[in-house]
Amino acid sequence: MIFTQPFSVMDSVILIILISSFVFVARSVVSTRSFFEQIYRIPSIVITGTNKIHSKALMRYLSSDIANHLYGMYLGYVDEGKKVQIVSAPEIIFGKRSNGIINELKKMNCKGIVYIFDGAIPLGKQLNAYEAAQNIFDAEFIPVINASNRSKKNMQLSGIMLEHGMKPIHRISMEQKEGLDQIRDIITGS
């Protein structure tokens, strides 16, 4: 007596590779589309900065529920009515290699950019990234210096920022609740 299978082991492996690859690609395409559709829908405030830990931490503090995320960008709502959304985007998104994402971001109804500077990171790099972000978004920029680390570079940084015409500059401690509340007030305008 012989119990045979309808296909060989190799056929089984090929079949499962095809199915899982198809599902993986389909899921990636769908999630990309849904993310961008969501960020076009209502006005947004972008939180960014060279130190992505700060923008991500701020995002988690401001929005209890992360609605969607893609390519390191997170989407949430600062108000319960969901009339304004906040998008945390890592500064690396503004790089030249991310042209596809930049074109999508340009379609956003962006109301303001909260840009977090950090004295612990090379200043030239931060200013280059800031200028790159300015070329993408036609919105009001709110420069914030992370005052958690009392580095001498923070003084140097605010000097350079003033030279570049950035004002008002907010000095906010990103590691304290009060600091994060201050940013929430700036965003909500209260």
Next chain:
Amino acid sequence: MTEKPISDPKADTKDSVSKTEQQKASGKGKLLKFHNITGKARFYYGTFIYILVINISIVLSTVVLHEAGHAIAGNYLGCSNIKIVIYDTLAASTFTQMSCQSDVPVESLALSGILLIIPYALFFVTLPRIPERYMSIVIIGFNFMLTVSDAMVLTNSPLLPTILVILGSVSVIVGEALFIDKALISYRKA
């Protein structure tokens, strides 16, 4: 180690720019930028490879356990010369061969393929809140597909094999979709 004077705020910017130029000339900056930009792409490639490895392992083990189910049932019902052939260059598919008395119920032997599959799938169900638990649906679905030729022993009607193929394919696709969706979300969070 000398520290730059605070009164010269642009010094750091200049230094950083010239450093970037040097890096560009040596190709070092390019490599660093490439490394950063592809961080998200590396996550996708890594997850995709992981998904493929898990799927191939699951399929191979399901085939073996399905055949082992037939062999164990045959052994219990008094059949002799039992052998499982996973890969045979002469035969196109995997099969289980045994010599049985005429009074041995063929239906029981045909249905026994699922004997070991059920506890195997249940093991995945009990996994605590991780994406791999959805592989239980893939295991059950794939087993339905393997049972198609066994079903032909039970009935001459093409209805049962057709139902098994449809049910199996749907289960595999649904299981894969759930597994991949949860894997992409939870591994990114981690």
